[in-house]
Amino acid sequence: MDAKTEKSNLIEGATGAWEMVIGLEVHAQVSSESKLFSGASTEFGGEPNSHVSLVDAAMPGMLPVINEGCIAQAIRTGLGLKAQINLTSVFDRKNYFYPDLPQGYQISQFKDPIVGEGEVIVDLLSGERVIVGIERLHLEQDAGKSLHDQHPQFSYVDLNRSGVALMEIVSRPDIRSSEQARAYVSKVRTILRYLGTCDGNMEEGSLRADVNVSVRRPGEELGTRCEIKNVNSIRFIGQAIEYEARRQIEILEDGGKIDQQTRLFDAKTGETRAMRSKEEAHDYRYFPDPDLLPLELSQEFVDGIAASLPELPDEKRARFIADYGLTPYDADVLVAERESVDYFEAVAKGRDAKQAANWVINELFGRLNKEGVNVVDSPVSADQLGSIVDLIKANTISGKIAKDVFDIAWTEGGDPAEIVEARGLKQVTDTGAIKKAVDDVIAANPEKVEQAKEKPAMVGWFVGQVMKATQGKASPQAVNELLKAKLGI
Amino acid sequence: MSPTKLTDLTIAEARDGLRAKSFSVQELAKAHLDAIETAAALNAYVLPTPERALEMAKASDARLGKGEGGALEGIPLGIKDLFCTKDVRTTACSHILGEFTPTYESTVSANLWAEGAVMLGKLNNDEFAMGSSNETSFFGPAINPWRREGSDAKLVPGGSSGGSSSAVAAHLCMGATATDTGGSIRQPAAITGTVGIKPTYGRCSRWGIVAFASSLDQAGPITRTVRDAAIMLKNMSSYDPKDTTSADVPVPDFEAAVGQGVKGLTIGIPKEYRVPGMAPEVEALWQQGIAWLKDAGAEIKEVSLPHTKYALPAYYIVAPAEASSNLARYDGVRYGLREPCADVTSMYENTREAGFGAEVKRRILIGTYVLSAGYYDAYYLKAQKVRTLIKQDFDQAFEGVDAILTPTTPGPAFAIGEKSGDPLDMYLNDIFTVTVNMAGLPGISVPAGSSSECTPLGLQLIGRAFDEETLFRAGQVIEDAAGPSAKPADWWSEAK
Amino acid sequence: MSVDRATVHRIASLARLAITEEEAEQLEKELSGIFDWVAQLDELDTSAVEPMTRVAAMTMRLRKDEVTDGFYADDIVKNAPKVDDHYFVVPKIIE
Numbered sequence A: 001m002d003a004k005t006e007k008s009n010l011i012e013g014a015t016g017a018w019e020m021v022i023g024l025e026v027h028a029q030v031s032s033e034s035k036l037f038s039g040a041s042t043e044f045g046g047e048p049n050s051h052v053s054l055v056d057a058a059m060p061g062m063l064p065v066i067n068e069g070c071i072a073q074a075i076r077t078g079l080g081l082k083a084q085i086n087l088t089s090v091f092d093r094k095n096y097f098y099p100d101l102p103q104g105y106q107i108s109q110f111k112d113p114i115v116g117e118g119e120v121i122v123d124l125l126s127g128e129r130v131i132v133g134i135e136r137l138h139l140e141q142d143a144g145k146s147l148h149d150q151h152p153q154f155s156y157v158d159l160n161r162s163g164v165a166l167m168e169i170v171s172r173p174d175i176r177s178s179e180q181a182r183a184y185v186s187k188v189r190t191i192l193r194y195l196g197t198c199d200g201n202m203e204e205g206s207l208r209a210d211v212n213v214s215v216r217r218p219g220e221e222l223g224t225r226c227e228i229k230n231v232n233s234i235r236f237i238g239q240a241i242e243y244e245a246r247r248q249i250e251i252l253e254d255g256g257k258i259d260q261q262t263r264l265f266d267a268k269t270g271e272t273r274a275m276r277s278k279e280e281a282h283d284y285r286y287f288p289d290p291d292l293l294p295l296e297l298s299q300e301f302v303d304g305i306a307a308s309l310p311e312l313p314d315e316k317r318a319r320f321i322a323d324y325g326l327t328p329y330d331a332d333v334l335v336a337e338r339e340s341v342d343y344f345e346a347v348a349k350g351r352d353a354k355q356a357a358n359w360v361i362n363e364l365f366g367r368l369n370k371e372g373v374n375v376v377d378s379p380v381s382a383d384q385l386g387s388i389v390d391l392i393k394a395n396t397i398s399g400k401i402a403k404d405v406f407d408i409a410w411t412e413g414g415d416p417a418e419i420v421e422a423r424g425l426k427q428v429t430d431t432g433a434i435k436k437a438v439d440d441v442i443a444a445n446p447e448k449v450e451q452a453k454e455k456p457a458m459v460g461w462f463v464g465q466v467m468k469a470t471q472g473k474a475s476p477q478a479v480n481e482l483l484k485a486k487l488g489i
Numbered sequence B: 001m002s003p004t005k006l007t008d009l010t011i012a013e014a015r016d017g018l019r020a021k022s023f024s025v026q027e028l029a030k031a032h033l034d035a036i037e038t039a040a041a042l043n044a045y046v047l048p049t050p051e052r053a054l055e056m057a058k059a060s061d062a063r064l065g066k067g068e069g070g071a072l073e074g075i076p077l078g079i080k081d082l083f084c085t086k087d088v089r090t091t092a093c094s095h096i097l098g099e100f101t102p103t104y105e106s107t108v109s110a111n112l113w114a115e116g117a118v119m120l121g122k123l124n125n126d127e128f129a130m131g132s133s134n135e136t137s138f139f140g141p142a143i144n145p146w147r148r149e150g151s152d153a154k155l156v157p158g159g160s161s162g163g164s165s166s167a168v169a170a171h172l173c174m175g176a177t178a179t180d181t182g183g184s185i186r187q188p189a190a191i192t193g194t195v196g197i198k199p200t201y202g203r204c205s206r207w208g209i210v211a212f213a214s215s216l217d218q219a220g221p222i223t224r225t226v227r228d229a230a231i232m233l234k235n236m237s238s239y240d241p242k243d244t245t246s247a248d249v250p251v252p253d254f255e256a257a258v259g260q261g262v263k264g265l266t267i268g269i270p271k272e273y274r275v276p277g278m279a280p281e282v283e284a285l286w287q288q289g290i291a292w293l294k295d296a297g298a299e300i301k302e303v304s305l306p307h308t309k310y311a312l313p314a315y316y317i318v319a320p321a322e323a324s325s326n327l328a329r330y331d332g333v334r335y336g337l338r339e340p341c342a343d344v345t346s347m348y349e350n351t352r353e354a355g356f357g358a359e360v361k362r363r364i365l366i367g368t369y370v371l372s373a374g375y376y377d378a379y380y381l382k383a384q385k386v387r388t389l390i391k392q393d394f395d396q397a398f399e400g401v402d403a404i405l406t407p408t409t410p411g412p413a414f415a416i417g418e419k420s421g422d423p424l425d426m427y428l429n430d431i432f433t434v435t436v437n438m439a440g441l442p443g444i445s446v447p448a449g450s451s452s453e454c455t456p457l458g459l460q461l462i463g464r465a466f467d468e469e470t471l472f473r474a475g476q477v478i479e480d481a482a483g484p485s486a487k488p489a490d491w492w493s494e495a496k
Numbered sequence C: 001m002s003v004d005r006a007t008v009h010r011i012a013s014l015a016r017l018a019i020t021e022e023e024a025e026q027l028e029k030e031l032s033g034i035f036d037w038v039a040q041l042d043e044l045d046t047s048a049v050e051p052m053t054r055v056a057a058m059t060m061r062l063r064k065d066e067v068t069d070g071f072y073a074d075d076i077v078k079n080a081p082k083v084d085d086h087y088f089v090v091p092k093i094i095e
């Protein structure tokens, strides 16, 4: 077994254990205003063929001119993937026929991509950490879109996406389970979103993956792989891998052999199937695009981009654990989305980060999840939540009241300090008033007092009663101390 | 001035005549339109545009009336059908483009219109510029206005810019746009007694010109005099941000170079161009050219371009490879011909089968083959390395000389059908011109004499990159020595 | 280097050209002749030669990331053989 073969990742077949070997080609749409080789808009949607220039439609005599912004984004991504940036790269033509490929070739990068080797650190829920090697990242054109359900005999072609810049991020076959694959894609997506180089919107197709799956007996040579094309959600990636691995194992265990194939994932059935179109040997006849010149970049250009890189999830996570004392789990939750971490850091700024993390993760994320709201649309802003944390810190309100204030801020809005003021939620710090309430509760419950002397945990019941009597405004800490003294426990 | 006289003017003369108001743009345009109308036998135009011509002429007259106007104000030109012209059918003389009517204008033709030129129509060419005789055109061959002495055999006007050379030689326009991938401006110019210059790669924008082989294609003019070529090229050239391979360099006033002579220049004579089987009359013409330049004060020096013989086979890898990819867009989906079929693959295969002619298919297949898996290194990569060697040959030669003189073609115009049996036989027409495309250099062909059959022959001058001026200087010396190019005897005009 | 019939058919299919058997026969001869002639390049040792990657001494110019084009769907589909609601229409594609 090699170092990556964890027992837990093996699949038990009828004739023994099998190991999956997975590599992913993630296609990430570059965040840019205009297309890779034309000035047409990249905006999603739009009337059919409206975001299309003469170049995108491959009209006779049209020529590509490269977009500097897309190049900068690819480099930014390469730097984020800790990858080698190639100062000279070449654009090639990948020749094949398809109605949504107007030129009859895709401009891509074959031998000399803009970004070389890098790596992605993937932390799994189990605490396991996998390092997935990046083989390369290259820039290429997206194709148009074919619609097959508009007419029984015809397909409809819209070129709005044709020519939009994609980054193809090719992993090494370092992935050994569907869980790892999902976590890897999530992590890549997170990095892209931190960098602002891809919006990661999988519903709109901004991020999709070709999944290469093969199986083998642990420690043996690589098996024949199948490529599942264009899987467009992280969940589907997991399903496709599980289905495909089991399909291959079944064939092998029955004494068959795997045909190297391009397959499609059917989200309705959760199955993969071979493409029905005539499967001819791929012969893309790559050659350098003679309409373009080699792309030569200066080190200064790259350095300028490097200087503007934000702090990335791995660094943030490490900092949160080391400086804020957060658990790795909490740190993972916070760094998973750029918007979440931005929110958290706004709350944590100048405050107790640990307490901020608790509030963001438990109260805010809990509520957002329950109501299906995205953090950017949170009814409670980071400022509001920060001021709730401040009110607790200043002993103005208790943690319990704070939750009420949060709820009011969520449903009705408003400045938490004003809510507390207006509704008289200020914590009772007047010990005289608390004393009176404690005395009243003790006096009214003589049997409970006896029980409490035997069972000190009973004090909690008294705390509850006192809090009830003070409408929760008493400082729980003060109540606790007084009760313990009075009850002699 | 009589209308026939108007068609005999050079661009430079017409320019002066229009400024002097000796005649109007509309008269000039009309004279040419009349000539075109009676010259159907030459098949030089695949689409005359008389209405547009008269409309443009009228606007041009108005500008001249106000004392305005550009450098080509009122000059009637023909446009090779490879140039996309807005709202005017553009087919590259291929059936596959059907009635394709661009919604855009090529940068080169737009530059000409911006300077006041008038479009007479679209000119014939070999299908997708693939050919040396104009015989591969979907619209049938254009015919050379020249005939062999004592023969009425129809001769080819060369190719691929055969409509351009035929029309200019027959005075059906004052000048024409053309394109040159392996010799397609210079070879037709040479065998029709006209001047043709392929400028340095990058001098003219390729935007809006139907692509044949992107790394070789370059636009240029065909005219009747060296001066006219200088005037036209100046106004075709520009830096174009829409073409990544267009050169961001100033365009010199080429006309100013004309007449500067060759005193102080060194002209190289490449020994490798003395190929076996070269017609003695071509060899004699070359010697004559050397003598003229020497008499005019140039120093003559032998140079060596050792990889010359490999240029043509390497060309027949690079050009078809690029073409096979450039022509993939003709698939029946977005424009042009479509053969109706039940499935997409059959639609592609049948559309392309019906839409492309034999020569285009042949080159698509050659190109597909040399790029296919396992052959790339042996063919395409090898050919690109050979290009480096060819370029190095020229770099070395140009250390000692300012321009290189060679014959343009191995022989004079041949008859229709004479060389269409064996593709290789046809390909050899480009043997002297193709090196220039492979190296991206400028080359001009100037009429220099006649064959034993009394048909025209040309000499080629090759220059350093972006040094077209030296070619105009030396070209003018040859033109002066050879005497003004005659107009072929008019056998084609139909009485109206 | 001769080209056999099967290869002619294979490349014709790659190039999406529906050639007839007669054409294939003719092409087999022609292409073989051309590749025999091209084989003279083998005389040259190019192992130490860099391929030409640009014709003129230029570097690739970059365009600013701005929307400067598009929004003319009428023009895009103007020459199309079959159109519906600004879509190009083609025979059904089977995946």
Ligand SMILES: [Mg+2]
Binding pocket: A025, A168, A210
């Ligand atoms: Mg891929």
Ligand SMILES: [Zn+2]
Binding pocket: A027, A140, A168
């Ligand atoms: Zn890709």
